[in-house]
Amino acid sequence: MSNKIPIIKALKHDRWVKPFLHRYKKTLILAIFLGILTFVCGAGLMFCAGFLISKSATRPENILLVYVPIVLTRAFGIARPAIQYFERIVSHNWVLRMTSKFRQKMYDALEKDAALFNSKYQLGDVLGLLSDDISHIQNLYLRSIFPMFVAWGLYAIIVISLGILSPLMGLWMLVTFGLMIFAIPIWSIVINGARQDYEKAAQDKLYVDLTDNVMGVTDWMLAGRSQEFLQLHVDSREKLLDVHQRMKKFERFRNFLMQMLFLLIVISLIIWGAAKFGGQQSLLTNWIAAFVLAAFPLNEALAGLPTAAQETNVYQKSLVRLNNLPDQKVKEKALSIAAPYNLTIQNIHYTYPHTKKEILRGINLDIHAGEKIAILGKSGAGKSTLAALLRGDRKPTEGQIDLNGIDVTKFGDQMPKYFSVINQKPYLFNTTIANNLRLGNKEASDDQLWDVLDRVGLKKTIEALPEKLETQVEEAGLRFSGGERHRLSLARILLKNTPIVLLDEPTVGLDPITEQAVIETFMKQLNGKTLIWITHHLQGIEKMNQVIFIEDGQIAMQGTPEQLWQNPRYRELKKADQGL
Template sequence: MKKLPIFKALEHDRWVKPFLRQYKKSLIIAIFLGIMTYVAGAGLMFTSGYLISKAATKPENILLIYVPIVLTRAFGIARPTFRYLERLVSHNWVLKMTSKLRQRLYDSLEQDAVFFNSKYQLGDILGLLSDDVSHIQNLYLRSIFPMLVSWGLYTIIVVGLGVLSPIMGLWMLLVFGLIIFAIPIWSVLVNGARQVYRKQLQDQLYVDLTDNVMGVADWVLSGRSNEYLKLHVASQNKLLDVHLQMAKFERMRDFCLQILYLLGIVSLIVWGAATFGGHPSQMTNWIAAFTLAAFPVVDALAQLPGAAQETNVYQDSLVRLNDLPVPTKEEAKKVAIEAPYDLTLTNVHYTYPNTSREILRGLNLQIHAGEKLAILGKSGSGKSTLATLIRGDRKPNSGSIELNGVATSEFGDQITNYIGVINQTPYLFNTSIANNLRLGNEEATDEQLWDVLERVGLANMVKKLPNQLETMVQEAGLRFSGGERHRLALARILLKDAPIILLDEPTVGLDPITEQAVINTIMTQLKDKTLIWITHHLQGIDLMDQVIFIEDGELNMQGSPAELWKNEERYRQLKKADQGL
């Protein structure tokens, strides 16, 4: 028998089955509470139906009324209680599972984080982070959990009725089996394929629309605007046809479900009346009881076909996640080096994976402790690649980059103790100023925070804010200007107190006045540090001890600003052009 796609994806799964085993106790408790919620609901409706019909007749004994009243109250209290407990347990289970899923995803991606540009498109990364984990979470919540609860109810119904009447038990085994198994599988096989096709059409429509809108001027100039509209309308019509086919199938499927529900309810009515109805006056009591008791069970089963159909969407996410590398947890060796800290680059060659172009070719460089080095070059020359190699994020294909004789790639997370980074777009998280600053030093006191804010020239500004250090910076730090964000990033670096600071075009996008102010602040506050300044122009270049130009992966010019001005005509031209002379 051909396996359903979701079961194929689960055969070698590392993302769903492990967490089912890891949190099986919480899952079992949540399923039990979920089943009991519907059992209490069915009991409430059963006793209510019996009580209403019995109260309309003269009871032979007051207990025939009193007992249903007590049971109705008991089931009425039990149902929300079980529901509340089930939500507590299931949400706790889901939150623990989701946190582990995200941690595992980040661990998997972190291994190739520095290769994103070469291995993944940005959309793939965003898809992994925003959609796939949510899909796996929905696979638990909307498919696995309801399925297991339904199976539990199915077992209780069949076994319970089978004890009272084997024939009725077998009949319910068939009727509810069609609802729980046959209809969902039918939905997966028929509408699931259409769902996959619809997703393909939507993706293609998005790509075509994006490409055509970007090139709309060419369509108009070439006189083919009507052709573009026809292509777009044709694609939309295909998508609409799939929507209509899916809606038509869902109506037919829901009709079949209603027929099966009706068949099950009528069967219960007839069987209940025949089994428990001693005479016609008592028959109505059991008709109401069994009819109403069936509706909570129907509610539990009604969501299964739609949930089963969606497993095709989850399947894509499951396959993509399982294609990620298995995260490895290698304990980094403790690196112990002492000041002064010298960086040595020896015959460094680097080529990105799956490419043939060599980014760096035979680079040799010595950076002494306390030295100020500027690295210049046009876009694509290898400046940023050199920065990632210096940080140890990448390993050179040949040659070495060493800090006091130890390859920077061997430091692991310890590299942050020696090399701090200020990027061209410092990121601030949507939390307080204090929390953003403490990324540099989690143990920093408020006094230390105010000290670094004073050093970077932001103390007076922060004191005027409504909540001062506890003021929220808004998403991506939008509360602050570009210059202020760079100063806050510098404050984090000062808290970290790393001996080597790598500045990766930290003043890009700033106006000349703000740029110069930021440069002056950086140079003043980091005067005792080793600075490696990656830039594309020569603002503040005279403050450097050494300047190198990288072109086509090689050192093209090297020397102090004064030496280059004296000996290199090209440097003089670049300096004049940068100053607008």
Template sequence: MLKTDHWVKPFLRHYKRTLVLAITLGILTFVCAGGLMFTSGFLISKSATRPENILLVYVPIVLTRGFGIFRPVMRYAERLTSHNWVFKMTSEFRKKMYDSLEQDAVFFNSKYRLGDILGLLSEDVAHIQNLYLRTIFPNFVAWGLYAIIVVSLGILSPAMGLVMLVLFGLIIFALPLWSVVVNGARQEYEKQVKNALYTDLTDNVMGIVDWVFAQRNQEYVDQHLASEHELYATQAALRKFERCRDFLLQVMILLIALALLGWGASRFGGQFGGPANWIAAFVLAIFPLEDALAGLPAAAQETNVYVDSLKRLNALPPVTTSPTSAPQLTAPLDFQLTDVHYTYPATTKEVLKGVDLQLPAGQKVAILGKSGSGKSTLASLLRGDRVPTAGQLTLAGVAPSELGDQIADFIGVINQAPYLFNTTVLNNLRIGNENASEADVWAVLEQVGLKATIERLPHGLATMVDSAGLRFSGGERHRLALARILLAKTPIVLLDEPTVGLDPVTERAVMNTFFTALQDKTLIWITHHLQGIEAMDRVIFLEDGQLAMDGTPRELAQTNARYRHLKAVDEGR
């Protein structure tokens, strides 16, 4: 995965200086911790005997004080540096991910599942953050300590350096590799069993009535218990392996302590007092090293958890740099469609088949058709979210897709479920125009018939709208979305079936508000029925991706029998 990775490795290179500093501080932290314990142990042992020279006690006292001060200082500096590095990395990481997802926003329903998106936005970012903090950093620190210990002891005694090379190598490399190979496979199997268990449980609970009617209640319970038993057995094997691995790690640390104890006592015992003075020194010095090494096997094993996250992230499309300046549009803002075809990616079904259409500026157009006729696809093409697979579509001579984010300056959209953020009413409305004054906001609220409603709220414009705008009814949320559009002053407004789910009375009131407030703008109304169609200048019917009817409501009512029939059915006659 790391060979082809373009999500994790770039940040290692981009912040390599900060990374090196954090690793260096981490190494110095454990060096100071080991030095503190070593000098403290020697001082305790030496102070229990009569020193031949005061320097034999005074020097360890100074070193103990020095190491005691520098250990927390280095630890604090390492935490500040490493977490600052991770926070900066995570910030850019999220931005890169959001930019990548934004490029594919209109294809979410066809390319991604909701669970994948939620995983990308939460779990995967946390996994990558843990990959740095719990795996990459500790391993780099351990490798640095490994090099210092082996080289230092190798200079004093090549034989002892070789012993440490083997023992520390087993802890730093062999045990983590063993954990990845053995327990990594078990972790993957545990994940598969757990996912299957969740899926079966959800499906069976949703279909519990069928199990009861079929009198197979016990079969369902037995099946679920068998799946749970399989999961528990796998988890028990994981825990058993971890206990065995941790025991071996402690045995190796004991061997390191005994080797250092014997070597130190024989090497320095005659120069600085008896061998007993070195027992506490070397034994205590091992404790900080254990803190640096004990978590490595578990950290390496966790890399299996990150594999799915890396796969999902690397499967995202690379972020493309948008042009710094979009083309300028000049009036009139007419739409021109010439032989427009569209086929969705990864499918062979053509949704639009040679549509020729002109939508002049200022015209009120209703686009109708049954589900699957191409209405929503046409709306996406007009917004520039999609590009025709063949033919040409322009707005004032420019393809809408070339306008990028600037398309929002020309086209406002109100869809089926306008979203309100969990902030104040004023902030929600100013999304349309950040520079709008409160007087401007009150003016558009009066236009959409909500001024009195907002005035009655506890804090007026400063009232929180609650999550997803639940403080307001469906009709009020649509009117607030319209107020945003009016503040933005976009010349073109696209209504994408905005009244779906509203009751007939509220629907009629909302549409009347729309028609009144938007009378001086180009209005494109995507709808599935003919209520209120008389307020439009033009009606277009799409059928099987092609234009089936086109004309004013009066013309179609006089000349088109099918239109009259559809109108009668829609009105319940």
């Protein structure tokens, strides 16, 4: 049976939901107790009201026979909303406390392994995780766990209480209420489970497709296919609507059966009450209405159980995805290494999780401290993937990359102490020049800022601005040209002063003159550091100590620029790159 109820299987090895159940168990128990007490008061109110109405219709022999149920009716009537209000405060306070810690734990997990997470999931998956999964887990408590625990508590009270009065009636309540509390909810999970799985998968796919297509909506429009773009989402929504309607049809039929079962319980109580309290014992006939009316508040507690159980199919997916996040119990060890800093790449293979395409196959490479190495190859050859592996942002499918003998993926947040990156489009934030530069070193003084600006050739340019270092760079740094943005990015790196610098095609989009000037600045200012230059053409390649060409995921050529010049293919590539 547990194989047919995914949430049970997911909870067996869960480290997200169960810890919070244990941590706040006292508040949870109080909330469940108050929930049970709310319905007990509701049933007690109707029980006393039923007795009072029946008894008032006859001539009481003693005013106390009416006075006592009047007092109890008032007591239960006041207690029920008061306890329910208190129960809502306690349960929601518990859930809000739990989800606050829950969100913190999730964000810590994402922050700890953000780049690796990004390599496994697409942006739409991340949106699904952040927007849906937290609310799903919150609803798991409020809509499923609380109602089920409350219903189980009421079930025990009903069966035991009636069982004491009449064992046969207790057994009948065990069966009928059992059908409402266990059988129909499990039936809902089994029947509607596949539909909900499809609905959740389709919704997640909509997130992925929508983010992907919205980012490329300009290309859709320029291609004259904007209507096709809209139709893709219309079709997806229609499929979702169809499965949603089938689910609703089943739910209406299921709810009808629930009400018929409850009607059967009410009729059973009337027949049992008439048999037990009717007949010659006319003084006890007033109890018939009391027992029958007491059942009606219980319907509120039980009616939502099938829906609550059915929704656990959706919660299970969220639970599995959250449990696939890094375990925060494993604390990151403080790693300390000393110069010289050497990188060793041993038999690296990498396959993309989504496409299952192997992009790197058997890469072996040694990068020594202070060495300048260029990694070349056409688009899609695996250069940027290798760069991500070197930084520890991705884990190799096979093989290992070590920094001074330690796997780079183990450095985590400590990697920026040793590794800096200048990528294709360095980003400048919409704040001052000084704030943008201090991303490299938040403690840097103004004198240090002017020094690095001088080193990258921007000091005179910044001095000419009215507000100098306090000048706003505008959104995405649009105030500056491409070459200037690259120089400002280099200034950050110089302030950070890491021993290894990776240039990930930093001159893409620059004109040849600006490109040459930027390259010369990089080479001069980064002299003495380990420099890894990812590029797709050979401009400035003669300044490197080692050059490798990656082709079809493997190293096709390797050596110094002088050694490679002896290779006819390299000479042809060099001439083609120069337009000769």
